[in-house]
Amino acid sequence: MIAYCAAVGTGPTGPFGWAGARHDGTNTIVVGGSSLDMLVNRMTGDFEKRRPFSIGMLAPPFPQVGGQVNELASVLVRLKLLAPDLRATLDVMASVETDATTILVWEAASHRAGNTTAVDLVENAASAAVTFLDDLRAGLISAANVIAPGKVSLTGTALLLSGLAMSLTAARQPTIVVSPVAHWAGPIEYV
Numbered sequence: 001m002i003a004y005c006a007a008v009g010t011g012p013t014g015p016f017g018w019a020g021a022r023h024d025g026t027n028t029i030v031v032g033g034s035s036l037d038m039l040v041n042r043m044t045g046d047f048e049k050r051r052p053f054s055i056g057m058l059a060p061p062f063p064q065v066g067g068q069v070n071e072l073a074s075v076l077v078r079l080k081l082l083a084p085d086l087r088a089t090l091d092v093m094a095s096v097e098t099d100a101t102t103i104l105v106w107e108a109a110s111h112r113a114g115n116t117t118a119v120d121l122v123e124n125a126a127s128a129a130v131t132f133l134d135d136l137r138a139g140l141i142s143a144a145n146v147i148a149p150g151k152v153s154l155t156g157t158a159l160l161l162s163g164l165a166m167s168l169t170a171a172r173q174p175t176i177v178v179s180p181v182a183h184w185a186g187p188i189e190y191v
Contacts, residue, residue, distance in 0.1 A: 001136065002046055005108060005129040006039065007058035007121040008071045016071065017121025019188065020053075021129035023137065030126045031189045034118035036071075038191055040078045043103075047083040050100035056178070057155055058108045058121075058128050069158050076105075076162035088164040090156055090173050105155045106132060106176040124180075126188055131180040141176060 004020045018039040019032035033039070046053045057072045080086055087102040094104060108128030135141050153175040159165035 001133065002051060002053040003056065003129040003132045003136075004039065004043060004053060005056040005058055005125040005132070006072055006075055007110075007125040007128075008068050015118040015121055017118045017123075017125050019122055019126035019129050019184075021126065021133050023133060028130055028133070028186060029189075030130065030184065030186060031191050032122040032126055033191045034122065036075065036078075040075060040082065042191075043075075043079055044082040047079070047086060047100065052100045054104040054106060054132065056106040056108050056128055056132055057158065058110050058125055069154050069161065072105075072155065072158035073161035076158060076164055080162060080164060086164075088159055088162075090153065090159070090170070090175050104176070105159060106178065107153070107155050108132070109177060109179045122188060122190070123184060126184040126186075127180040127182065128178060130184050130186075131178045131182075135178055141178075 002020055002022045004018060006018045008016055015034065016036055017032065017034050019030055020042060021028055021030045043053060043055065055075065057068055076088065085101055088105050089102055090105055094102060110124055152171055153173060155175050156165065156170040156173045160168065160170045
């Protein structure tokens, strides 16, 4: 599985960063960048090659919610246009590690300040993507990582705005939330 994470800086036209992580045996490979087009192209390529992947949205401690939701919705809309068979889910129990036609959408809570440059955002997104993969590998992605039903989900709202979800209940569906505690200190291949 490849875990992607998108991060949006503060302000309506703030910087954008993303990272994608995958385990290759004992190594963790991380790529990232500041181009929305490159993120969509990478995910479309993975979809076409039927490589399972997920996408997360990094929410800073005091998010400018509109920016994050709109950016993730934009990524999902563009991805759906290029891969019409794509489906998305917030369901932690979905078999997304083996089903390459359904992506798992998740959130990450950022506890790091400094989301001011694209490089900061790429590093924060890498930390979240690696945490998601490590938690998934360790069996820690479970009900314990899910926000309570009834609360508004940023990722559920993005699915709704993108057209990948058609019911208003998506905005209140339980969502996986990971909390990176360590900063990714490994290499990042910038693309």
